[in-house]
Amino acid sequence: MNRRTILAAAAMAGLARPSHAQGRPVRLVVPAPPGGAIDVIGRLYAARLTARGGPGWVVENRAGGNNTIGAAEVARSAPDGATFLVNADIHLMGKRVVPGLAYDPVADFTPVARLATAPLVIVGHPEASRATTLAQLAERMKAAPRDYTISTSGAGSMAHLAAEGLKRRVGAEDAVVAHYRGTAPAINDVVAGNVALMVAPLLSAQPLVQAGRLRAFAVVSPTRSAAMPEVPSVEEAGLPGLHFLLWYAVWGPRGLPGDAAATLAQHLNAIGKEAEIAQRLTAMGAEAFTTDTPTSFASFIAAEDAKNARIAEQAGIKPE
Numbered sequence: 001m002n003r004r005t006i007l008a009a010a011a012m013a014g015l016a017r018p019s020h021a022q023g024r025p026v027r028l029v030v031p032a033p034p035g036g037a038i039d040v041i042g043r044l045y046a047a048r049l050t051a052r053g054g055p056g057w058v059v060e061n062r063a064g065g066n067n068t069i070g071a072a073e074v075a076r077s078a079p080d081g082a083t084f085l086v087n088a089d090i091h092l093m094g095k096r097v098v099p100g101l102a103y104d105p106v107a108d109f110t111p112v113a114r115l116a117t118a119p120l121v122i123v124g125h126p127e128a129s130r131a132t133t134l135a136q137l138a139e140r141m142k143a144a145p146r147d148y149t150i151s152t153s154g155a156g157s158m159a160h161l162a163a164e165g166l167k168r169r170v171g172a173e174d175a176v177v178a179h180y181r182g183t184a185p186a187i188n189d190v191v192a193g194n195v196a197l198m199v200a201p202l203l204s205a206q207p208l209v210q211a212g213r214l215r216a217f218a219v220v221s222p223t224r225s226a227a228m229p230e231v232p233s234v235e236e237a238g239l240p241g242l243h244f245l246l247w248y249a250v251w252g253p254r255g256l257p258g259d260a261a262a263t264l265a266q267h268l269n270a271i272g273k274e275a276e277i278a279q280r281l282t283a284m285g286a287e288a289f290t291t292d293t294p295t296s297f298a299s300f301i302a303a304e305d306a307k308n309a310r311i312a313e314q315a316g317i318k319p320e
Contacts, residue, residue: 025056027083028250031070031091033063036182037201037284041115041248042086044280048271066156068094068101075103079110079255084264086115088248092305093156096312099319110256111249111301113265113292115272116281118246119202120162120220121231123187123209128196134217134237137197138170145172151186151198155179155317159186161308162199162220162244164315169239190214201246202227203285220244227285247289249297261294268292 028046032038039061046057062070067090077083085091094105103109122134130147131137141148150167152160160177167175178195180186183204189195191213198205202225208214209228218237219225221244234242250268252261271277272288281288292300311317 024082025050025058026081028057028059029070029074029083029085030059030061031063031067031085031087032061034061037118037203037246037286038067038086038088038248040284041281041286044277045086045115045250045268045271048274048277049267052267066094066098066154067091068098071105071109072102074251074253075108077253079253079257081252081256081260083253084112085109085251086248087251089158089246089304090154090156091249091251092301092308093161093312095319096308096317097156097319101319106301106305108254109251110254110261111294111297112252112256112261113268113294113297114247114249114289114300115268116248116286116288118248118284118286119225119227120159120199120244120246121202121205121209121225121228122166122197122217122220122234123190123200123205123214124197124217125190125193125195126212126215128190128193129215129217130196131217132215134232134234134239137217138172138239141167141170141172141175145174146176148172148197149176149178149195151178151180151189151195153180153183153186153201158244158246159183159199159201160317161311162242163197164311164317165242165244166199166239168314169242187214199244201285206285225285227282246286248286249292258294265293265297 030039030042043059046059050056062073074085092105095101150163152163163177187200190198209216216231218232218234224233269290272290278288
């Protein structure tokens with residue numbers, strides 16, 4: 001084991017500060033604005049990592065460019081255990097939606113572990129959607145696809161991929177997908193009736209559904225969500241296999257020593273099992289992921305990247 005590996009692994013284990021950092025905390029880069037799910041989840045875990053001893057962890061927001069500005073900063077960083085990225089599933093889509101991206105979302109990062117997953121739900125304006133069930137919605141979208149616009153939180157997001165998947169499953173390829181700068185403006189336009197549909201994060205949609213301002217057609221997962229048990233899954237609602245799940249994870253720069261990545265993954269898994277963290281995530285409509293390793297996460301990334309490539313080709317998604 002070389003000196004760099006020893007220093008990085010020791011830092012992750014909370015045993016010592018690496019000399020390269022000169023006493024500075026480890027940076028956890030969030031490529032999104034403060035207050036969003038990535039930021040909140042990143043801060044939860046950073047605080048617990050700091051509490052475990054060793055070098056403190058500090059969250060730095062580097063938002064913009066469909067989450068690529070902060071990711072690019074981590075890709076340029078030395079693989080010495082001083083800088084990490086916390087991001088969502090949109091990370092893998094950067095090369096497919098941002099022209100001239102200066103890094104490869106897979107090759108230029110070291111997978112560490114997933115932190116949490118969260119369901120998506122198909123919602124619509126009660127009148128503009130012109131349907132009360134997913135089966136009815138599918139029938140009407142197929143008959144008049146241009147009457148339906150589906151909003152998303154941004155190009156390349158899991159909601160974007162799910163919207164494209166929904167269009168193709170119901171035979172409504174000509175339905176319009178409209179990208180917004182974030183979940184809030186996208187869902188607000190559905191509430192206002194300016195847009196018929198959205199595949200939205202469950203947490204964002206839940207209060208609006210409960211208030212009767214949105215209609216929930218189905219959770220985009222194999223099973224119902226405990227947070228909205230009254231809403232059927234796509235399996236129950238008639239579109240089996242239409243599964244898209246939000247996920248959040250940590251990466252290091254390419255070349256991070258394997259021991260350091262594995263040790264950090266163990267810490268992240270242990271934190272996810274803490275009752276307080278599990279409760280905080282549940283309140284956000286998310287669920288802690290507590291069994292990941294760099295190897296299993298890398299395998300998951302490979303499968304997700306291949307799936308994303310197929311969807312992007314089918315939907316004509318290109319950098320623009």
